[in-house]
Amino acid sequence: MNTRATGAQKEEQVCAYLLSKGVKITERNFRNRQGEIDIVGYDGPYLVFFEVKYRSGKSRGSAAEAVGIAKQKKICRVADYYRYLHHCAEDTPVRFDVVAVDGDALRWMKNAFAYVR
Numbered sequence: 001m002n003t004r005a006t007g008a009q010k011e012e013q014v015c016a017y018l019l020s021k022g023v024k025i026t027e028r029n030f031r032n033r034q035g036e037i038d039i040v041g042y043d044g045p046y047l048v049f050f051e052v053k054y055r056s057g058k059s060r061g062s063a064a065e066a067v068g069i070a071k072q073k074k075i076c077r078v079a080d081y082y083r084y085l086h087h088c089a090e091d092t093p094v095r096f097d098v099v100a101v102d103g104d105a106l107r108w109m110k111n112a113f114a115y116v117r
Contacts, residue, residue, distance in 0.1 A: 014101065015028070017106055017108070025039060026041050027040040032078055036078065037051070037078050037082065038050055038051055048095045049097070050098070050099055051067055051096070052101070053098060053099070053100050053101065054100075054101040067098050073117070095110065097110050097112050
């Protein structure tokens with residue numbers, strides 16, 4: 001299986017997991033010219049932007065380590081556009097979560113990083 005197919009399979013797995021935890025998924029693979037957000041949804045009152053990262057082994061570090069500051073900035077810029085495009089109220093609480101999949105272990109890190117300019 002190539003990396004794109006593996007990534008799509010892991011995103012499906014993560015979506016099923018999030019749905020089982022009560023997350024209302026509103027969009028997947030939201031893109032603009034600045035980048036992409038894997039999953040957008042609501043966890044209670046929070047509008048959550050989810051980054052999904054997968055690592056099959058430890059040779060390249062853990063999945064969570066792959067979401068560095070540059071990736072965080074990109075996600076925040078795309079999230080700003082999403083909020084603008086969907087007319088989200090200014091007082092809508094927003095959260096940035098990472099779902100790290102290392103091998104078969106899935107870890108949902110709520111509020112993994114703060115908004116970065």
